Amino acid sequence: MDIQTLTFIIVGLTFALYIGIAIWSRAGSTNDFYVAGGGVHPIANGMATAADWMSAATYISMAGIIAFAGYDGSVYLMGWTGGYVLLAMCLAPYLRKFGKFTVPDFIGDRYYSQTARTIAVLCAILVSFTYIAGQMRGVGVVFSRFLEVDIATGVIIGMVIVFFYTVLGGMKGITYTQVAQYCVLMFAYIVPAVFLSLLMTGHILPQTGFGGTVSDGSGQFLLERLDGLSTQLGFAEYTEGVRSKVDVFFITAALMVGTAGLPHVIVRFFTVPKVRDARRSAFWALAFIAVVYLTAPTIAAFGKMNMINTVNGPDLQGVEYDNAPSWIKNWEKTGLITWEDKNDDGRMFYSGDERNEMTIDRDIMVLANPEIGDLPAWVVALVAAGGVAAALSTSAGLLLVISTSVSHDLLKRNLMPNITDKQELMYARLAAAVAILISGYFGVYPPGFVAQVVAFAFGLAASSFFPAIILGIFNKRMNSKGAIAGMIVGIVFTFSYIVFFKFISPELNNPEYWLFGISPEGIGTLGMIFNFVVALIVHKMTGDAPQDIQDLVESIRYPKGAGEATDH
């Protein structure tokens, strides 16, 4: 069977599975819709969180970014996993004990203020929309590449599927489809890595193969070989970085804290029955995420080495274009690889200096890896199904946050407090449907900045939610004025810095002009610090929170008496 047919079969089977689960787990109440009835097992919740977390960007791009950035790519590995330590210890158990549906719910009630709630709702919608625009695009890219339809058709297929199980199933439907999606995407991610590891180092575990010796009998370590090749070809050494230490530090921190502040991740911990389950759930989530994150750097190293070898040949003289492996020609059609014969010798050459003749888009690394490594056709099809699973699961989680923010935080708690549970559920479904249409539009007509929005979402979450929640739990006297001032300063500063360097004056976007040498990707960390400082100063000047709020904070600090997540 050829790759195309296999891809249709495997992707089709996974779709049938997701829709089947959606029908089986329809939501009957707002409680089902928002937090899956609060009855999800911690292991299932951990898997769902992992699928929710790993987006099309993680699945498709991360290994590619590491392959091209080497050590500097570590910021994503540490940043997107380390945040779970903060979540598990500083946020999840307390928010679960608090027992409401959403992050704006916590901020609004803890800071006894509609203003604080409204700011939080706006931040949540802003963060989620910036994040989702890129996801729909990811769905479109994967569909168009592997199902050979154009991107718009790909996005529409994706929209229909997500619409079906988000609108029907709410959190309940999403959670159980995400469990299935995690299994698909993890399997699809690991299989090629195991194949490549066996092929290149003889180790079955990619994580040990990564530190093993190359299996050509030379006894040289893989990473040593890669460092050597990189230097010879005019790249920076693979295991050394080029970014400044300050910047690496701040980017890692922004990603970690941003993770802990993202509303679609936090809301996950409202779906388990108990506080102890919220802690366990954070453990399982990280364990499941780590399976993929510990594999990504190995795929990066294997892929980079394979790529250099197949383009430049074993003798580093370049391979004749007429004998180029088929993956190069396949991907040339998509425009993601180009070859320009600068020295007219008919041979391709890939390097980091003026000899370079290849332009290779880093996004193809994961998708092309099975072809580069000459793996069986079913592996290629599996990778496509994994990419679709990653994109769908994250989109669904984000859509839910948007629809909850609108129906619950904005309508029920602000504008229309008298609507019934049934009406609220209807509005939630309506909001989800509208949000899908809007994000679909962004998928087909992407705004020019899709690639940069991820940094945006993390920086904004880090500088707005995280300090307000931490202070709300660990400083019981913190008052509403301090929290509001902090959130506003944090988000305005971060937003302006990113907009300035990314959109207004992109020509100044280099270390010379950055504040303290911090790039826009890492600026959320500084925004977070400002948020903390401003909140503490304003609190000092305006007095403590009322006694009943302090008692409320006391009561979320121990597990006993936690009920299901409820409305009031």
Next chain:
Amino acid sequence: MAFKNEDDAKAYWKENLSLMLKLLVVWFVVSYGFGILLVDVLNEIRFFGFKLGFWFAQQGSIITFIVLIFLYVRGMAKLDNKYEVHED
């Protein structure tokens, strides 16, 4: 009040914070310390085929994070039982 008395409530919170801070110190040292600030020093050391600093940045820190959360879950369960503030 779920605690037997005011002192218990204070002691529980104090022990909770101290466990959390200890684990967060390890979290910081392994990721920001070994993986970023001290990476050049540690890269002088070989760990199988890895430079040690590089290994911490791309593998070791993630493994450490999992262990830390595991220890936290276990430590807090013990603490909840000790002060009888666990659920059910």
